[in-house]
Amino acid sequence: MAIDKARYVAIDPDATGPEAVARAFENQVAYCRDNGAPITAQICQSLRELLDTDRGGAVMRRVRRWAGPALSDALPLRVAGGLHALHLGGEEPALSAIYEGLGPTDATELIAYAIERHEAFLMPWLDGPPQTNEAGRSASFAAAFLWLVDQGLPGNFDLLEIGSSAGINLMMRRYRYDLGGVKVGPKTSRMQITPEWRGSPPPEGNFDIVGAAGCDVAPVDLTDEAQALRLKAYIWPEFTARFARMDAAIEAAKTFPPEIVRRRAADFLAERLERPQEEGTTRVLMHSVVWQYIPQPERDRIVELMEAAGDRAREDTPLAWVSLEANRDTHRHELTVSYWPDGDMRRRLATAHPHGKWIEWRG
Structure with a gap:
């Protein structure tokens, strides 16, 4: 063949x-x-x-x-x-x-x-699944956060990421994005992320990351040369821009490493959702290209945890769920969002390249 x-x-x-x-x-x-x-x-x-x-x-x-x-x-x-x-x-x-x-x-x-x-x-x-941590995917998260702010949710986000790998997306507060002409993030950032934008731009606005913690069953330490090389090995060699982003992420981790714990996703989420949430913040569960690796019983538990937490959400302490995962029917990666207390209806905001090369916005 x-x-x-x-x-x-x-x-x-x-x-x-x-x-x-x-x-x-x-x-x-x-x-x-x-x-x-x-x-x-x-x-x-x-x-x-x-x-x-x-x-x-x-x-x-x-x-x-x-x-x-x-x-x-x-x-x-x-x-x-x-x-x-x-x-x-x-x-x-x-x-x-x-x-x-x-x-x-x-x-x-x-x-x-x-x-x-x-x-x-x-x-x-x-012995284990690929680790494909990629800063380019965080552009989809940034676009989703702008959309959530446009819906009226507080723009101070407390991030909970499952399947964090090396925590590259947890460091997104330090990245600069150009999303179809809508720019957000520190202008002096070494990490400049500009995906090819298709469709209308996301809402104008701003947001801040006030907390960022994640988990992984096998977290990667970017400051360890051998572990960093392993992560680079999962980058497809054609995408040279991804290697540059990886090098920038490694430097960022050396300055202020992301907060990651070695734990299963559902256990991490259960513990974090029980913690008090500061008023005026939006707590967000986020993940990218990891759902397929989580066993079905654990996925079911995560859904139950989020629905229960959604029932407790208030206007001044809302909850959101942002994911970038593959649709097994269309073979495309979809950016989807739910938020509470508005309700848990999933909204598909965009389709995107799995490594952040382009985003096709639906809004």
Whole structure:
């Protein structure tokens, strides 16, 4: 199957077995290709081809026999992340032709050789889901906050983020945004985020972040060089602007690190929602590209916690829920918002590129 022939086919995200593994790789090829990532598409295409061979040693044997749901587990990106780390660390020079976009005709052979040669390094990359913390996604949050202010909610936001990874989005008070001509954030910020804007701009206004705390089951310390390199490995190599944003986030974390605890999302949220809320603030649960990794029973508990907290919300202490997550039917990432005490009806404000490249605003 050529890359240009790959197509995304909706399947049960919890499906298991060899067919589900193959489809996860085929879907990833199509997804990367359609999102302007031909190098990552080539990596995933070569890995898909290796599924039908006996190449790749213990790593590919484990992939072929994957017991969990390959799609929900983001299995292709686990392997791709490990291979990218090999390249970034200079451990496998033969991969350079692929990562430099030269399109070598023997890409599958190069990848098979690298996997077989670096089994010990690559096997741990299969143990957990990708960490794809990305400052560009916070532009969607900023637009949602402007919209909430326009609805009459207090513009002082107390953020609670689940799946924070390295906490890059928790530091968004230090970032400058240009959202379709609407500018917000400190003018002198090193982190200047300007997504391609489609549609009308968000409401004019301003907001402030008065509190920001998050959780993750495996938080990343940006000030640790090895952990920072791991996070960079999950950046698709085509998107050079993301590496620049990552470097800026690393510098910001060294100055004033984000507040992150190692905890499951529902447990963190339950504890934080019980804390007193200062009058004149809007408490916000926010998350991006993490919902698919949370087990269904825990997702159900989070919904229950938010509905109960919403029942307690008042005009001077409102609650909001802002998320940027994939719609499994349309294969697009949607920015959705609920807030209380107005009611918990979900509103879709925008669709957006998963790494912040563009935002298509509906308002």
